[in-house]
Amino acid sequence: MGKVSKPKLKSKIDFIIRVAGEGGEGVMSCGELFAKAVARTSYHVFTFITYPTEMKGGYAMTQIRIKDITIYSMGSFVDCLVAFNQEAYDKSSPYLKEGGILIYDPEFTVIDDSKNFINYPIPFSKISVDTIGRPLGKNVVVLGILSHLYGLEHPGLEKLINDRYGSKGEKVVAGNIKALKAGASAAKEMGVTTVMDLSKSEAAAEDYMFISGNQAVALGAIAAGCRFSAGYPLTPSTSIFETLSKYLPLVGGKTIQMEDEIAAISAIIGASFGGEKVITPTSGPGLQLMAEQMSLASMLELPIVIVDVQRGGPSTGLPTKTEQGDMKFAVYGSAGESPRIILAPTGVEDTFYQTIRAFNLAEKYQMPVILLTDQSIGYRKATVKMPNFAKIFMVDKYDRKTKVKIPNAEHIDLVQRQIPTEEELLDYKRYKDTKTGISPVARPGTPEGQYLATGLEHDEYGKTNQEPDNHLKMSKKRFRKLDEVSKAFEKNPIETYGDPNVRIGIMGWGSTEGAIREARYLAELEGVKIRHIHPHTISPLPERQISKFLHRLKHLIIVEENLTGQFAHFIKAKFGVKPIEVHKCEGMPFTADEIYNAIMKVARIADEDNITSS
């Protein structure tokens, strides 16, 4: 059967498991191993992780959703909750569905009996101590319990345990396998019923990866031909740089950990000047340190890609929590006027392709491209279709015309930076004021291509020139490229969904896409129709598409995860609309439910409007 990628409204299988406990208790690894095992079946898997900033203590959880069709969000309520301790129980049990399964360690947790849950008190900690002499194996005990509950085969799990703990030695692996078995048999003994048998499911078709959003950035960069990354660790972006550090060398690329974010962006600017495709991953605090150099890259017209995995702010804020708080900084974050492009992927798979697109845009338009993801995408893991490697096409270095398509699994164009022709080298103008604003750039080493790239205002040759007319001309040249981008974006696949006659519309950006999509389905089940637009390019916006979308709407809802409504502000400025703004500023992503409620409220208002006006 394999996985189905077309969105369907109804699914046969859709259940959600949450493993909750304390940071450092192995909540993550338990959830991850379970998810990974399921990902090897024909089901889609989607995980969400949240954990505290502190090294030890605090509430952490992994939520795993399993479905037979593509999954768009983490879901609102869970079918099965594993609680490692009291806090985990207290915080998570309100999200357990009526009649859901509750697995907890009675040694650490007192539950409220009055709730209508299927309760399984299992002493994981004690089982771990009994089996391997330490309580630390309890996460694997839980994995054993879950394997019993969901019919996962042990050989597969044991291989995963081996992959994960192999480097710590045989003894550790053996202990973990013992704990796994102990968990499974404890569950059996205590009469836990197997609710479904995942082992009966077919194996996944060969062409899926199970990756996090952060891994999607790293792999997308590698696929795009990126060969250099400089970075500095910063939660929640760090694993992008870690993944690049591991895999870039395998294809002849390089990564360098720099002393700070300023040095990191400086290094990629240097490497881009050298002719390579480059990336630096960071989050809000680091992005701020890059402001001056972003402006430099704009002025030098050098392609660079920056990934900002947004976290809760301001300042150090909530390092391990999600927020869509950096949009205004990404768009406006430089003194003076320097063009740049902002992309906002909507999920893990999209992150992979938008990363490739980010490189294409950077190389083509010679300016910084910022990819705005967030903690919820970055840490989320999902099954992602493997691209077709036979369908990757290089755009010629002399090509000035090709309209580059948005990459997808079936077709990936890779843009090569435009270089000057021999004729152009006879009197080489690095910053030639062309019709598109794009000027060919010589790769160092090219004879007669020598030029000066200066952050001072300069003429077409690159020579400093502070004359009034030159400043105006060159400013226009730089911004003309942005107009070109804007034009190209209008021809993008339309990013709207829903019947154009419907009068309620919803708009979001980035990671809220899945929750909005599910909320739409929920609303449709209630007979409420709604249109949806979710631009992937935040700046420049696909203006005509959006205008068209807005044209016949009576009610526009704009959804975003911040306090002040940054995207709404942007849309209001461009289109003069007065949206209903739905904000969430709690460090946690929207659930479909929350958005559904907002939609229904607006639908009721719309109804009343109709009554009043008729």
Add this chain to the structure above:
Amino acid sequence: MGKVSKPKLKSKIDFIIRVAGEGGEGVMSCGELFAKAVARTSYHVFTFITYPTEMKGGYAMTQIRIKDITIYSMGSFVDCLVAFNQEAYDKSSPYLKEGGILIYDPEFTVIDDSKNFINYPIPFSKISVDTIGRPLGKNVVVLGILSHLYGLEHPGLEKLINDRYGSKGEKVVAGNIKALKAGASAAKEMGVTTVMDLSKSEAAAEDYMFISGNQAVALGAIAAGCRFSAGYPLTPSTSIFETLSKYLPLVGGKTIQMEDEIAAISAIIGASFGGEKVITPTSGPGLQLMAEQMSLASMLELPIVIVDVQRGGPSTGLPTKTEQGDMKFAVYGSAGESPRIILAPTGVEDTFYQTIRAFNLAEKYQMPVILLTDQSIGYRKATVKMPNFAKIFMVDKYDRKTKVKIPNAEHIDLVQRQIPTEEELLDYKRYKDTKTGISPVARPGTPEGQYLATGLEHDEYGKTNQEPDNHLKMSKKRFRKLDEVSKAFEKNPIETYGDPNVRIGIMGWGSTEGAIREARYLAELEGVKIRHIHPHTISPLPERQISKFLHRLKHLIIVEENLTGQFAHFIKAKFGVKPIEVHKCEGMPFTADEIYNAIMKVARIADEDNITSS
């Protein structure tokens, strides 16, 4: 007679002198000495300076406007031009009025005889060599010529020369005085006519200073009670820090030059935590480096004042030229959501008072305040009314109610940071979630006032807390202060001018105020009436005032000195209007003439509209 501060439409005396030459030829010092001498008379003086980034060579000029009433702009065309060389002549002569006076050195300049100017070829360079053996004194020779032309008395000039060159030794002073005399007598000999006799004018009333916009910031800070500044040199803001370095110690304050802008803002954050009023001056490139720490100050709720003397951008751009290019960065320039206040002074005098206001707002609302001036204000010199030092009032440290007025020469309130009462210290909540969002802040050293200021999200006590509801609550608390600011701003003196029935309005911000004001007068002379609003607070905007202003307008013109229309974008987002945008992106300020032309164009359109619609 003294100076008249009420704006009048007509003035008896209004003339403009431009001294133009090469950077390093003393163009600046010649112009400055002349202006200073005039400033000691009863006339108002206003200077504008532009010079190249390079150490040597390139076009530099000082333009001096002299008037019997308050001067609002540098003016468009000049009455007298001194050209030191060919480039200066070529670039400046188009701005010389018909029948204007042209003074030039025939050794270096070939002029176009066909123009209708009063030409005085005077070999300044040769006169300098003949008098003091070196051509370097030619700027003082020119000063001598100008003193003859405008009837300035030599004793005064000699004193100024002594003040300026005294530190270089008697010989230098004596040489310069010789050069001065040589210039004056050469002018007399060559039949240059004295066009007016400034020496006949009364001496200035005692209560005026002749200062640049940058000096106005430094003096405003001192008046506001600032006692610490950390800085790092950056054109065109450097003279603020230099002036503070010279004068702050005289009142017991301190300045420290730090290793970079990040260190500078860090140091003022530390000093503000210590309880002092603090400031750091910078320009665009430096402001960008401060982004992360601005966000920290917002989160720690510490008062800091940052001055951004805007220059041409992006990147290193046009270091010595003016631009209104940093507004969006000032407003949006931090990742995550951190409240701050942006003020934009309109001229030299206003800079002085807005600086005081910036300190008041920072201390009261405990957040960063950015003062957005620009090169044209910073380098401009003007006569500024001396404040009444008897009318400076301290707001009590326990006072939580006083409505602080906008400071002016007759009344200056100085806000003291709110401190906790003894009762509050019993269970001290540094970040108490009050109705206004403002919480009293303990000065280190206060027993029982100890608290933690962390950039992590925290609770009312300051303890880290990353819970969803706490993040929402504290984010709201921080932004509530901004609402308070907004409310307070509505009660500000109304910043609109003109008859409310007029249907054409013009809006600007910052340094364009003077040119717009003059353009309005010019338009009125032609019978075209126009309303004008010029908010001093860019963020938060005085929304109700602006709404009221916009309400009855048919045509709105927004004027700003950048390419993309940053302020217009902002206004469109807030008020849903569709303005006619007039941008200048050439590194030079608008002249009244340019704005006048724009107004007249719109007036014609408005007329046509009337014809069509009637």
Add this chain to the structure above:
Amino acid sequence: MKTISQAVNTYKSKSIKPVWCPGCGDFGVLAALDKTFKALEFKPEEIAIISGIGCSGRFSHYFNSYSLHGTHGRALPTATGLKAVRPDLHVITIGGDGDGLSIGGGHIAHAARKNVNLTYIILDNNVYGMTKGQSSPTTPLEYNTNTAPYGVYEEALNPIAMFLSYNIGYIARTTSTDMKSMHSILTEAIQHKGFSLVYIMSPCVTYSVLPYSKLKDIVKPLPENYDNSDKMSAFKYAYSDEHMYTGVFYKEDKSCLEERLQTVFDLAATSKTTSEIMTEFK
């Protein structure tokens, strides 16, 4: 009185408990600093702790003092500003090897030039602990970390040699297991006039680059007859291949920022009023 009784027991925060991993070296340093405050009988309200970001950066949370937990790498310039305006406070700056030597590395030489009268404590665990195991500037060459899966290709810094070259007036190194030495060094450093640097090897048990066992083997106190006023000999011991020497490497008495600023004020004859200054601009 509350303040004093508390001073006698502990200077630690009553409401905020450390969140370090059990066994983390930083616990020892916390205890030593607390003990030192007690011995010096500081008033808690006159202590200001400014810390960076990292596991070690959490120190500011754990004391009942005026504390500022700022951004990564900026504790030192922040503390410089504070001490410049508030010479009456006891200012302690704390951070990790990444915070202090990587992102914040540019600030040390300049705090040293100013000789600002505060104590800077660097906790070196040879790794980025907080962000979970990336290379730090003191991770040894070829060691594997999460950001250097094929081995670090940068040489580790020699921090003591660097501090010496910055002409810092008080430089000491010790380990988080040696309470006695930490206490005596901290006491001396805090009392030292001018900028003092206390470098503490504080092992990370979770991303263990230089574990306690190995540290114990390489650490050795400076010889008894060591002359800590001799900079050249300090360099020699800082560069030892055999041992990681501990103790006070260097001590020098020179004028500090506060004194130099005082000279400026005296020179400038502080009696001017604001209005007198303004009249100079007439």
Add this chain to the structure above:
Amino acid sequence: MKTISQAVNTYKSKSIKPVWCPGCGDFGVLAALDKTFKALEFKPEEIAIISGIGCSGRFSHYFNSYSLHGTHGRALPTATGLKAVRPDLHVITIGGDGDGLSIGGGHIAHAARKNVNLTYIILDNNVYGMTKGQSSPTTPLEYNTNTAPYGVYEEALNPIAMFLSYNIGYIARTTSTDMKSMHSILTEAIQHKGFSLVYIMSPCVTYSVLPYSKLKDIVKPLPENYDNSDKMSAFKYAYSDEHMYTGVFYKEDKSCLEERLQTVFDLAATSKTTSEIMTEFK
């Protein structure tokens, strides 16, 4: 061929002329660098000059090379990125004492740790020239500048000692008046494998802190028998109170970034394709 004939005459830009004040020390350095390129017979298109901001930062404008004039203090990390991906280019980094030791000061130790194979030339005029006469990290204590009207209250840095403590493999100091020494040092430094640092005293005539006349008096070449492989002796001469020694302070042969990266690639067996990597994530 145009390229070669040009190489024989001059490597300077044909269209951009220096805008320094007449007599500025930087002219001498420009000539020396040009001469060195000639002697080394570099192809102009294989030279990359990355400079900071300042009068000295203008070097990138004046050569007919691939040049990048970036922001203040960031030339070194920019050059590091360039050299990491383009080991085939001759990368020269240039900037002033402010650019390199103040705002950019944090980067040197880390470029040194990587031992990136490029030459960093610092032009020290003991002042901020470009911004018109403020204190720099090498302006002497108590000297009056525009930002220190009552005298600088920071001690000047000892840059040579700092570079030694960073374990830089090639460190030399000379003056902009000594063409012979500049030429020989630049030649050696550029050919040195790994990070080389050339420190040139290049007086500012406009904001003259250390004028030619005074410089001449204090400068002295390192002794004939000086052993530049002995770091301790290098420290001693760096700390001389009497003289400002010139010459090659220190020289050490060690593996450079390119070599270390090569090891990484070899280790990692570079034969993987993108699709093979992705299948690891199935």
